[in-house]
Amino acid sequence: MLYTIPPMGILKYVVFLLFFITVESFARPVSYPGGYTFMSKSNSLRDTVYLHYSPTSRNAVGVEVVSDKVSNDEYVYLRYTRLLIRKNRQKSQGNLYLNTGISNDGLDNYFYGIEGDWETRRIFTGFGYKRTETNRIDIEEKYLLAGVAPYIGDYGDLHTWLMIKVKENSYTNTSSLYPLVKLFKGSALIEFGYSDSANWDVHLMYRF
């Protein structure tokens, strides 16, 4: 497995490490009952815009518009996410989600995957697996995520997570290890990371 070093100079590494040592990450694919969530993601494989509605805290249904950078196609997924397991503890929470989607291109174009996370107010860990099948190509994506909160913010504060993500996809057959920053305040969240091989990995989210 080949890991690429993030494109950072010495100063950037020092800055990043200082930030990491002194200073929190995540995104929930299911909202509270009656809640709407808007998400936009961009990475080396695709740009997406996704709006979902959660009738309960365990289910979300939504529509995702995808601009596929591999096939240069644009299509729409009807998506369903199910919270399979949630473990609440006094100081932590763990979750396991099932993600599925079917495209307007037909029954041969779909994806499925799982995502899991465990977090305290200081530490975050997560993983994900997704398999996308289309008429032309099948892609598997996997990631591992670990992060730390440099400070513990109060309710309503700006919260910050500094994270490391390892990502792999079968299309380019490469793995990337890169830093990622997640910021959220109130109902808005932004997450971004960058590596030479994965390029920009950006995620925006807003809950209504």
Place this chain on the structure above:
Amino acid sequence: MKLLFLVLIFITSLNALNVYANEDTHVHLEMSDGSSAKVDQARFDAFSEGLKQAKILVVSVKGMVCDFCARGIEKTFKRDPDLLKIDVDLNFGKVLMAYKPTAKINEKSIATTIRDNGQEVVKIDTLY
């Protein structure tokens, strides 16, 4: 990238200073039923200011570790016209709620609402 990280460090540092400067002590609040609830004194004082006639509840919640997830609790309870004020204390795992003096409090319903949001109620203490 360099500029981006420097800006983030600056924002984070300011926020960290603010968080540490506002660190509060806690107090065991005596409740109506004789029990006590551990709350952040300054936070509770600020919350209860001007709410002398209100029915105040201190709800202890498990699994409330993140601001983004706790938003659902606030948004759901704010739909209730009898609710005057709500605050979430992530440090102590508490939800502070103030209801109109005339409101009928249904603790079971409150616990169910929080459970439906994805967290678990450990205890509900009342102060009225």
